Amino acid sequence: MFSLALMNGIVIGVIYALSALGVSLVVGIMNVINFAHGELYILAGYFSFIFADALGWNIYVSMAAAVGLVFLFGILIEYSLIRPTYGNDMYSLILTFILSIVLQNAYLLIFGPYPNKPPNWIKGATNVFGQFYYGNQRLAALVAGVIVIAAVFLMLKKTWFGKIIRAASQDREMAELNGVNTKALNMLSFGLGCALAGAAGVILAPVFPVSPTSGVPIALTAFVVVVLGGMGSMWGCVVGGLALGLVENFGAAFISTGYKHIFGFIILILVLAIRPVGLFGRSET
Amino acid sequence: MKRLTFGICVLFLGLGLVVGATPGVAADTIKVGVVGPRTGTAAATGKAFEEGIKLATGYVNSKGGVLGKNLEIVFEDTAGAPDKAASGFERLATRDKVAMVLGESHSSSALAEIEVANRLKVPFIVAEAWADPITAKNYKYVFRAGPSNSGVVNHTIAKWVAHEKFKKAYIVAENTDWGLGIGKLCEAALAKIGVVYETLETERKSQDHYTELAKIKAFDPDVILAFIYGTGLHYFVAQAGEMKVSPKAVILDGAGPPSLWPDFWKNVGDYGNLECFVSSMHEKVELTELATYFREAYVKEFGVQPTDYKSRSIFDAILIAADAINRAGSTDPDKLVQALENTNLLVTRGTAKFDTTKGGPSYHHWMPPMLVIQWQDKKQVVLYPPEGATGKLKR
Amino acid sequence: MKNKTFYVTLLPFTALFCLLPLVLDDYKLHVVIVSLFYAMMASSWNLIAGYTGQVSFAHAAFAGIGAYTSGILAVKAGVNPWIGIGIGVVAAAVLGLAVGVLCLRMGGIYLSLTTLGFSEILHIIITNEYEFTRGTMGLQVPGLITHYSKSAYLYIFIAATVITLVVIYRLIHSNIGLNFRAVQNDERAASSLGVNVIGVRVLAFTVSSALAGLAGGLYGHYLLLITPEIPSLNQQFLVLSMTVIGGLGSFVGPIVGAFVLEVLSEYIRAYGEYHVLVFGLVALGMARFFPKGLTGLVQQYKTRQTHVMGEA
Numbered sequence: 002m003f004s005l006a007l008m009n010g011i012v013i014g015v016i017y018a019l020s021a022l023g024v025s026l027v028v029g030i031m032n033v034i035n036f037a038h039g040e041l042y043i044l045a046g047y048f049s050f051i052f053a054d055a056l057g058w059n060i061y062v063s064m065a066a067a068v069g070l071v072f073l074f075g076i077l078i079e080y081s082l083i084r085p086t087y088g089n090d091m092y093s094l095i096l097t098f099i100l101s102i103v104l105q106n107a108y109l110l111i112f113g114p115y116p117n118k119p120p121n122w123i124k125g126a127t128n129v130f131g132q133f134y135y136g137n138q139r140l141a142a143l144v145a146g147v148i149v150i151a152a153v154f155l156m157l158k159k160t161w162f163g164k165i166i167r168a169a170s171q172d173r174e175m176a177e178l179n180g181v182n183t184k185a186l187n188m189l190s191f192g193l194g195c196a197l198a199g200a201a202g203v204i205l206a207p208v209f210p211v212s213p214t215s216g217v218p219i220a221l222t223a224f225v226v227v228v229l230g231g232m233g234s235m236w237g238c239v240v241g242g243l244a245l246g247l248v249e250n251f252g253a254a255f256i257s258t259g260y261k262h263i264f265g266f267i268i269l270i271l272v273l274a275i276r277p278v279g280l281f282g283r284s285e286t
Numbered sequence: 287m288k289r290l291t292f293g294i295c296v297l298f299l300g301l302g303l304v305v306g307a308t309p310g311v312a313a314d315t316i317k318v319g320v321v322g323p324r325t326g327t328a329a330a331t332g333k334a335f336e337e338g339i340k341l342a343t344g345y346v347n348s349k350g351g352v353l354g355k356n357l358e359i360v361f362e363d364t365a366g367a368p369d370k371a372a373s374g375f376e377r378l379a380t381r382d383k384v385a386m387v388l389g390e391s392h393s394s395s396a397l398a399e400i401e402v403a404n405r406l407k408v409p410f411i412v413a414e415a416w417a418d419p420i421t422a423k424n425y426k427y428v429f430r431a432g433p434s435n436s437g438v439v440n441h442t443i444a445k446w447v448a449h450e451k452f453k454k455a456y457i458v459a460e461n462t463d464w465g466l467g468i469g470k471l472c473e474a475a476l477a478k479i480g481v482v483y484e485t486l487e488t489e490r491k492s493q494d495h496y497t498e499l500a501k502i503k504a505f506d507p508d509v510i511l512a513f514i515y516g517t518g519l520h521y522f523v524a525q526a527g528e529m530k531v532s533p534k535a536v537i538l539d540g541a542g543p544p545s546l547w548p549d550f551w552k553n554v555g556d557y558g559n560l561e562c563f564v565s566s567m568h569e570k571v572e573l574t575e576l577a578t579y580f581r582e583a584y585v586k587e588f589g590v591q592p593t594d595y596k597s598r599s600i601f602d603a604i605l606i607a608a609d610a611i612n613r614a615g616s617t618d619p620d621k622l623v624q625a626l627e628n629t630n631l632l633v634t635r636g637t638a639k640f641d642t643t644k645g646g647p648s649y650h651h652w653m654p655p656m657l658v659i660q661w662q663d664k665k666q667v668v669l670y671p672p673e674g675a676t677g678k679l680k681r
Numbered sequence: 682m683k684n685k686t687f688y689v690t691l692l693p694f695t696a697l698f699c700l701l702p703l704v705l706d707d708y709k710l711h712v713v714i715v716s717l718f719y720a721m722m723a724s725s726w727n728l729i730a731g732y733t734g735q736v737s738f739a740h741a742a743f744a745g746i747g748a749y750t751s752g753i754l755a756v757k758a759g760v761n762p763w764i765g766i767g768i769g770v771v772a773a774a775v776l777g778l779a780v781g782v783l784c785l786r787m788g789g790i791y792l793s794l795t796t797l798g799f800s801e802i803l804h805i806i807i808t809n810e811y812e813f814t815r816g817t818m819g820l821q822v823p824g825l826i827t828h829y830s831k832s833a834y835l836y837i838f839i840a841a842t843v844i845t846l847v848v849i850y851r852l853i854h855s856n857i858g859l860n861f862r863a864v865q866n867d868e869r870a871a872s873s874l875g876v877n878v879i880g881v882r883v884l885a886f887t888v889s890s891a892l893a894g895l896a897g898g899l900y901g902h903y904l905l906l907i908t909p910e911i912p913s914l915n916q917q918f919l920v921l922s923m924t925v926i927g928g929l930g931s932f933v934g935p936i937v938g939a940f941v942l943e944v945l946s947e948y949i950r951a952y953g954e955y956h957v958l959v960f961g962l963v964a965l966g967m968a969r970f971f972p973k974g975l976t977g978l979v980q981q982y983k984t985r986q987t988h989v990m991g992e993a
Contacts, residue, residue, distance in 0.1 A: 007498045013494065034790050082969060090789045094736045095925060098942060102918045103961035110958065112328040115549050116517045124555070126528040129925050133500065136528035208555060209493040210517070212327075212687050216839070218491075232790070252498045261489075261497075263805045266798040273784055273795055368819040369908045373711070380708035394818035398906050401821065405829065461808060462820035489808075 005133045006254040007247070013141055014246025015146040016205060019241045020219050021226035023197030029170040029233025030190045032090060033083060036097035036200050038216070038223055039216025040104035045071045045199030046206035047108065050117040060122060064203040068196050075195025079188050087187075095274055101220070108213035116210035119203070138207050145204045150239060153197070157235065166190060170233055226267045229272055231279030240280060244268075315358035316351075316617065318607055319378035319387040320600065321399060327490075327516055329389045330547060330674065331414070331458075331596050336361065338600035341583050346602075346608045353481045353615070357608055360384060366394045371395035371531060375402045375410075379568025383618035386411065386610075388649065391596060393464045400428045407619045409626060413603040414596050417467050422647040429626055429640055429650040431603050435468040435565070437653040444475035446658045446670040450679055453484040456507040456535070458498070460490040462470040465513045470541060472511055482672035483507075490518050495525045503531050503597060510537045518555035519544040531679060538658070539563035542569030545641065546625065551664070560659045560671065560680055566635055567595035571674050577634040602633040602654075626650075647653070688849055691843065702832035710831040716943040717838040718900045721845045723923040723935030726891035730851055730921075731930035733885045738917055739780065739796035741801045743911025744892040744897025746773045752822040752896045752907040753813050762825050766898035770891050777890025781883040800912060807909045819908035822901060829836075834903050837858060840913050841899055845892050850932065857881065915957075922964040928974030937975055 024038050045067045051065030082100065086093040122141050126134045155208075157163035168176045168185055177183050201219075202211065209215070226245055230237025245265050253261040272279055289479045302309035320339060324332035346357045358495070360382045360603075364371035371392070378384045379402070387403065388411045390396045396415035403410035404425045412420055412430040416438065421430050436523040447455060455476055458468030469485055476483045485504050486498055499522075502510065514522055519539055526532045539545045545563035548628075572578050580601060584592040592598065606629055611617060612623035631638050643649060660679060667677035701713060725949040726740045751765030760768075784795040789948045807814045814820055814953020827832050860881045863871035872878045901907040910916065919942070942960060971978055 002500055002504065006497060009496045028790070032790070034793065082965075085969070091730070091736045092968075092972070094793050095921065096728075098736075098738075098918070098921065098966065099961055099965045099968060100892065101917075103958060103965055106958035106961060107627075109325065110955070114325070114327060115547070116520075116553070118549070118553050120557070124670060126530065133503075134530045138523065175795070178796055201709055204709065209521075212517070214327075215493070221797065224797065228791070228794055242841070250497055254500070257809075260805065261492075263802055264806075266802045267869075269798045270783070270795065270802075277784075277786075367908065367910050368817075369904055369906055369910050372904065373905055374709065377708060380706065380711075394908075396909075397821075400817060401905060461811065461816060463816065464812060542774075 002254055004130070005249045006193075008129060008135065010244065010250035012143045012246070013250060014243035015143055015150070016242075017222050017226050017246050018242025019146045019150060019196065019204070020165030020201040021152065021223040021230075022235070023194035024220075024223045024227050025230070025233060025235060026153075026197065027191055027194035027236040028143055029235075030166060031083075031087070031187055032193075033086075033093045034090075034097070035191070035194065035226070036094060036220065037078070037104060038194075039218075040101050040108075040200035041071055041075065041195045041198040041216075042205075043108065043187060043211045043216040044074065044104070044212070045202030046119065046211035046285070047117060048199075049206060050119040050211070052116075060120060061082070062098050062121070068199040071131050071199030071202075072192045072196035076192040078187055078195070079191035080194040083191060084184075084187070087105055094118035101216075105216070106215050113214065114213065115249060116212040117206075119206050119209035121207045134174065142204050142208050147201050147203070147209050149197075154235065162189075180188075182244075183234075196214050225269045227279075228269055229279055231281040234279070234281035237279055237281030239251045290553045301370070305483075305639070310484055311446055314357045315591055316353060316611065317382055317384045318359050318604070318611075319359055319375075319382060319384035320359055320361045320389040320604075321371060321374055321387060321395070322361070322389045322391055322396075322600075323366040324361070328366050328391065330543070330594065332363070334543075334596040335389060335391075335600045337584070337588060337592075338597035339604065341580065341597075341674055342601045342604035343581075345583070346594050346604065352608050352611045353617075355533075357604075359604070362418055363460050364390070364392070366392050366395065366581075368392075368394045368398035372398040372402050375399045375408075376406070379406045379408045381621050382531060384408070386607050386622060387608055389413050390415045393420065394462065396408075396420050397463070397473050400425055400591050401412050401428040402636055403427050409622045411603050411626070413465075413606060418471075418647040420556055420647075421649050421651045424644050424649045426623060429652075431606055431640075431652050431654075433597050433653060434449060434647055434651060435464070435471050437455065438540070438564060438656055439468060439471040439475050441653065442510065442656045442658060442670065443472065443538070444479060445524040447481060447511075448479045449670060449672070450509070450536075452481060452508040452536075454507040454509075455481050456505055456510045457485040458481055458502070458510060458512045459487055460514045460518065462486045462490060462515075464515065465490070472513075488514060488518075488522075490515060492518060495522050496529065499526055499529045502526075502535070503529060507535050508551070510535050512537055514544075515541050516544055517547075517549075517553060522552060522555045523561055523576070527554070529533075530555070535562045535680060536679070537561050540631070542566075543594050543596060544579040545661070550565050550581065558661055559663065561681075563657050564656055565595055566654055566656050567592070567598055568657055568659060568666055568668055568674075568676075571668055571676070573636055574632055574634060575670060576632060580634050596601050598634050602635060602638065606631055684850075684859075691846065695843055699836065702835060707831045710835055712902060712944060712947050714831070714835055714838050716940045717835075717842045718896055719920065719923055719939035720895060720941055721842055721896035722920045722938045723927065723939045724776040724845060724849055724932075725889045725896070725922075726920050727924050727929065727935045728852070728883055728892075730924065731934075732853060733786070735882060735884050735886070736739070736793045736794055737796045737886070737889075738914070738925060739800045739850035740920055741891070741914070741916040742796075742902070742912040743777060743893035744916070745807070745909075746776055746890075747804060747894025747897035748901030748907045748911050749807065749814060749820070750894075752820045752901055755822050755902075757813070759851045761900050762823060762898075766895065769898040772886050772895045773894025773897075774891035778887045780890075781886035781949070785879055785882045785886065794805065800914065800917070802932060803912055804909060807912070814909075817909060819906045821906055824905055825899070825902045838899065840905070841895060845895065846936075847926075848888065853932070855893055857884065863864050901949065901957065918957075919960070922960050925964050925968050926960075928976035929972065929975045933974040934974050943976070 049063045050069035052058045053060050082096050121138045123137045129135045203217050226241040230241030248264050252264045322332050322335040344361040362374040386409045391414040393415045409427050413432045416435045457469050459465040542563045542565040609631050610625040638652045641648045659666045668674050729735050747769035750769035754760035754765040784792045808816050923938035923942050924935045928934025946956045
């Protein structure tokens with residue numbers, strides 16, 4: 002029981018961290034919360050399902066294509082909806098909240114209410130340390146999730162684009178004075194945030210098939226992880242995701258299965274009451 | 287000030303719309319309402335209902351309709367939510383002035399609707415909502431032509447568990463009205479036949495059952511009675527297979543339709559083999575001539591074999607309603623109730639007769655026979671009852 | 682002087698609404714009652730969003746607190762629904778105060794996320810505490826009057842709506858209201874002028890939660906069934922759309938939005954369940970291109986007219 006809760010907590014935790022990365026990135030750079038994050042995750046899942054299942058493409062090609070399309074969609078959203086709202090956080094919240102409901106209902110109309118499942122990458126289950134059996138697809142999702150998270154960190158640390166992002170999230174005005182085109186940066190980083198949601202979507206859709214409303218819990222946990230880790234902190238995101246995954250699974254195993262999802266929200270409220278900037282957040286000056 | 291004046295204008299416009307014309311009522315049809323989830327997580331049921339409605343109206347109207355007029359069905363969406371269901375029911379009664387209302391597949395919605403039915407005195411035949419209190423409340427205007435929790439548990443599930451000589455059972459119930467209700471009834475029935483059991487609550491929407499399955503595995507049951515409706519059941523079956531809980535433990539889907547949905551095999555993969563489910567329909571077992579008619583008409587109309595038995599449940603309900611209206615000779619609610627109480631009609635699932643003993647859930651209830659079916663290499667094999675069995679349980 | 686105009690306008694309206702049962706059948710009365718419920722909800726949400734610039738996602742949750750408090754008291758302890766609704770309003774106000782104090786210091790995004798978390802916690806508790814709330818099945822509750830009649834409920838809702846509007850109006854047009862505006866326009870300037878920014882926000886949040894509790898309680902006892910749908914995000918979306926389409930930050934806007942959307946949804950219903958999608962698209966377009974909503978559009982039109990006249 003304990004070993005399985007630990008294992009599942011780590012797997013689900015990595016998944017949470019992956020889903021929250023995009024939110025964290027966008028908040029850090031633009032101070033915008035994208036309420037439709039979960040719906041973009043779902044969109045990528047649908048795309049990969051259509052390409053792989055209906056059109057019969059190779060699984061990995063369809064995944065890459067899905068993430069690319071969601072990236073473009075994200076750029077479109079930023080250009081048409083978010084751009085006029087800079088400087089007014091409330092406005093972008095309202096817009097993206099409405100957008101999330103619109104997308105949910107559009108999916109219902111287009112794809113119907115049933116969950117859609119892209120094909121598994123691998124079959125079967127593995128016996129882990131002689132303790133329990135664990136689905137291979139989940140283990141694959143864990144590996145893929147770790148790879149994507151590592152890639153994002155490398156990009157931020159090592160590349161020129163990463164440097165600009167870090168500069169902009171630390172001091173926007175200063176970056177602008179130094180010749181950073183913030184308009185283009187906003188567009189790219191919003192697209193990147195959406196692409197990360199999409200990456201999480203294509204990795205997880207085979208394990209947890211996507212349905213029109215299944216993005217809501219994804220977005221909610223992502224927001225909890227972002228607040229818990231500290232707004233805009235990437236490390237906070239990873240730590241927060243793992244913490245939440247472990248707490249939920251141990252809570253379900255030893256306290257109550259029915260209340261599995263309440264633990265995260267209770268942590269959120271506690272964090273806000275005690276240390277509003279989260280685990281790794283910088284206090285606003 | 288100007289803004290207020292404008293507001294007044296808009297309000298008047300709005301009210302004008304409300305007061306304004308309603309769609310004209312054609313007087314050459316008799317209207318009967320159907321309630322069911324056309325949107326939401328159980329929209330599949332709405333689709334099954336639509337198919338059944340199409341076939342049934344064709345059948346009734348080809349046989350002369352009702353009271354010499356054509357039968358018209360008005361299908362109102364409940365979205366699977368009790369509040370929408372109650373207002374939808376009220377809309378059918380006040381806006382469409384229907385003679386009767388049929389349908390429903392959510393117990394929670396049905397329990398809200400029966401209150402409205404009784405308040406507005408509209409006869410209501412529940413087709414596929416199983417919770418006992420629906421008929422146990424003994425409302426005059428409420429009937430049920432379909433399974434009830436206690437009926438399914440006592441006549442089918444518990445007897446099947448005893449028949450297969452299972453020793454240890456695990457009950458997994460979703461935390462909804464239907465799940466918790468049928469779970470409790472199962473506990474009582476299993477205790478009576480001396481089967482050891484444990485129970486666990488889960489969420490219908492949950493996609494991750496690993497922790498729950500670890501608990502189940504520790505108990506090592508012979509059979510898992512899963513009361514999870516919808517795709518939640520698919521995840522449960524797939525993950526039970528991954529964790530090697532099944533096939534050692536046989537899984538029984540206590541509702542039925544989710545195991546027949548078109549995406550079942552895609553979601554569960556090979557782990558769906560040897561899963562069992564409850565159903566009132568089997569491709570090879572046809573109890574009446576009308577069942578054969580229904581299958582042939584369905585294939586002719588939709589080009590595929592019928593799978594979700596709820597299309598047939600609503601078909602039956604419409605036939606029962608049409609028959610009652612014709613025998614009552616009017617759409618007066620009290621005469622309709624009397625006619626319904628005297629129903630003796632051959633439908634697809636057998637002969638429909640409503641019990642009139644007061645005091646329990648069997649009041650105004652007709653319990654059609656149910657089957658336990660197992661998937662064996664993507665073929666449906668009837669395991670129970672013995673007189674209908676087409677094969678043996680495989681483990 | 683301003684107050685006078687307000688009351689003078691409110692009175693004939695109220696009278697007009699009271700005459701409705703003479704001309705409408707039961708089904709249409711039901712539509713009017715539901716519209717009044719949404720008018721109360723949208724107006725009180727507008728008090729936080731439109732006048733203090735904070736987006737709360739827990740407004741429907743507070744309506745749920747009002748409804749469930751009163752419903753559970755009525756079912757479990759046999760409390761008279763009228764008293765129950767009173768207790769429900771107090772409960773919603775106290776929780777509103779708590780949530781307000783917890784996150785209004787942070788404001789902005791933190792407030793939105795916390796209210797979202799609060800509404801989820803409530804949802805989970807309602808679905809799990811089956812013994813008290815009957816979970817997704819919904820709690821069947823007694824009505825406010827012994828003999829069920831649509832017109833009686835209409836009068837109750839008219840009275841409640843009038844109370845809600847008067848409270849909101851008085852609040853906005855008092856000295857505190859001036860502070861509201863100041864806070865929304867420029868927080869730093871307001872606080873440097875000695876306006877207690879957080880105090881003003883917490884007050885608005887508490888009053889608004891209490892009003893939501895009142896609306897929710899009445900609605901629950903009107904439907905005779907209290908379900909998790911009342912405190913759901915979908916309901917929150919409807920209230921938000923009504924306010925945005927009607928006009929955020931205007932007094933008449935949310936009322937107009939509530940009536941227009943509710944009546945429209947009854948009409949669209951006949952063509953299947955697309956009304957949420959249609960509203961969403963309209964609200965999205967409105968929020969993006971006409972942030973002042975319908976009322977703002979009309980005003981724009983009017984000012985242009987007067988402008989043209991002046992030139993002629």
